[in-house]
Amino acid sequence: MASLLHRLGKGRTCYTQFSRIGRSLASEATAMYGKPLQLPLQARWMSTPAGTVTGFDEMIKGTQRKFYLLGGKGGVGKTSCAASLAVKFANHGHPTIVVSTDPAHSLSDSFAQDLTGGTLVPVQGVDSPLFALELNPEKAKEEFRKSQKAGNDGVKDLMDGMGLGMLSDQVSDLWGSETWGVARHSSPWVLQITESEEYSKFTRIVFDTAPTGHTLRLLSLPDFMDASIGKMLKLKEKLSSATSALKSMFGKNDGQKQQLTSNKLEKLREKMYKVRDLFRDSDSTEFIIVTIPTVMAVSESSRLHASLLKESIPVHRLVVNQLLPPLATDCKFCAMRRKDQARALDMIQKDPGLDKLRLVEAPLFDAEIRGVPALKFMGDTVWK
Numbered sequence: 001m002a003s004l005l006h007r008l009g010k011g012r013t014c015y016t017q018f019s020r021i022g023r024s025l026a027s028e029a030t031a032m033y034g035k036p037l038q039l040p041l042q043a044r045w046m047s048t049p050a051g052t053v054t055g056f057d058e059m060i061k062g063t064q065r066k067f068y069l070l071g072g073k074g075g076v077g078k079t080s081c082a083a084s085l086a087v088k089f090a091n092h093g094h095p096t097i098v099v100s101t102d103p104a105h106s107l108s109d110s111f112a113q114d115l116t117g118g119t120l121v122p123v124q125g126v127d128s129p130l131f132a133l134e135l136n137p138e139k140a141k142e143e144f145r146k147s148q149k150a151g152n153d154g155v156k157d158l159m160d161g162m163g164l165g166m167l168s169d170q171v172s173d174l175w176g177s178e179t180w181g182v183a184r185h186s187s188p189w190v191l192q193i194t195e196s197e198e199y200s201k202f203t204r205i206v207f208d209t210a211p212t213g214h215t216l217r218l219l220s221l222p223d224f225m226d227a228s229i230g231k232m233l234k235l236k237e238k239l240s241s242a243t244s245a246l247k248s249m250f251g252k253n254d255g256q257k258q259q260l261t262s263n264k265l266e267k268l269r270e271k272m273y274k275v276r277d278l279f280r281d282s283d284s285t286e287f288i289i290v291t292i293p294t295v296m297a298v299s300e301s302s303r304l305h306a307s308l309l310k311e312s313i314p315v316h317r318l319v320v321n322q323l324l325p326p327l328a329t330d331c332k333f334c335a336m337r338r339k340d341q342a343r344a345l346d347m348i349q350k351d352p353g354l355d356k357l358r359l360v361e362a363p364l365f366d367a368e369i370r371g372v373p374a375l376k377f378m379g380d381t382v383w384k
């Protein structure tokens with residue numbers, strides 16, 4: 001960190017790699033696509049902050065399946081960082097999926113390929129298997145609607161079966177709350193990715209998450225669902241003894257139906273426990289916070305970090321993206337921005353939380369990061 005501040009403060013010429021990187025990317029792209037690259041890639045990047053050690057060696061170690069969730073404030077570069085990390089994992093031999101959980105997807109834009117459709121789509125131009133999945137909120141919503149209907153019907157049946165149908169509205173309110181709204185978008189695929197056979201061959205799963213608020217709701221989902229299901233089951237327990245007498249009086253016995261619903265809720269609860277434990281297990285999951293060096297972004301990152309700690313989600317790295325590269329001389333505009341960035345970095349250094357994370361430095365490139373060659377370049381620059 002001190003060296004980064006030093007570099008930002010002092011400025012230093014560092015253009016030497018420019019043309020070499022440009023030439024090697026151009027020939028790589030020609031080999032890959034059979035024609036010269038049309039993107040503004042060649043020799044256009046500015047310098048790279050030297051000396052960053054992300055600990056990528058640690059990140060690729062082992063064939064055990066690992067989940068990397070990248071999140072932060074809107075527009076800081078989450079997709080670019082997630083996509084570049086996924087490309088790097090794949091190029092290091094890990095069968096990888098990059099998943100976008102942001103309803104406003106930008107994976108297709110980032111890879112400059114059509115990755116839409118809500119199913120696994122192979123990414124072209126990568127050495128090893130890399131698949132992308134842009135979760136289709138409409139499709140997920142539809143799937144969840146079906147299961148929710150089953151759930152609602154189940155709860156309603158349970159209540160009706162107990163002769164207390166009016167209470168089922170209260171339970172429905174619980175199911176229809178905002179967090180369940182997130183569940184409608186997210187639950188089917190979280191469970192699908194973590195459980196299904198189709199996904200089990202992938203050893204790295206990189207999540208490009210939605211901006212902070214949505215992501216936090218998603219991560220707190222298992223606990224919320226657990227509590228909701230807990231409430232339902234408790235209610236059921238309390239009521240069943242009171243109603244059994246009534247039912248036997250009227251000769252109505254829905255015991256089997258009730259048992260079935262309880263079992264369904266218990267099963268859902270168990271699945272949620274699994275997801276929660278997975279997200280909290282530092283052997284299988286890491287949340288990487290992505291930020292930019294501005295006071296606003298760092299403040300939000302600090303809050304995000306505190307919330308993640310509260311949820312016991314493992315966080316070890318903080319990517320500081322779009323750092324101004326060192327230059328021999330600054331124009332007035334660059335000098336002002338550099339000062340701003342130094343202030344934000346100072347904030348990180350003094351933040352009791354962010355200061356303990358490993359800093360991953362990502363420079364501001366002078367071209368938009370689009371397409372596999374650009375992502376590969378970004379990956380090789382940032383993740384090392």
Ligand SMILES: Nc1ncnc2c1ncn2[C@@H]1O[C@H](COP(=O)(O)OP(=O)(O)OP(=O)(O)O)[C@@H](O)[C@H]1O
Binds near residue numbers: 078362
């Ligand atoms: N280090 C960088 N240098 C230059 N351009 C960058 C850098 N990082 C990201 N960008 C560009 O900034 C824009 C936003 O990046 P990206 O889509 O990765 O952000 P995001 O955090 O995922 O955004 P959103 O919150 O809207 O999903 C893109 O045009 C991307 O190419």
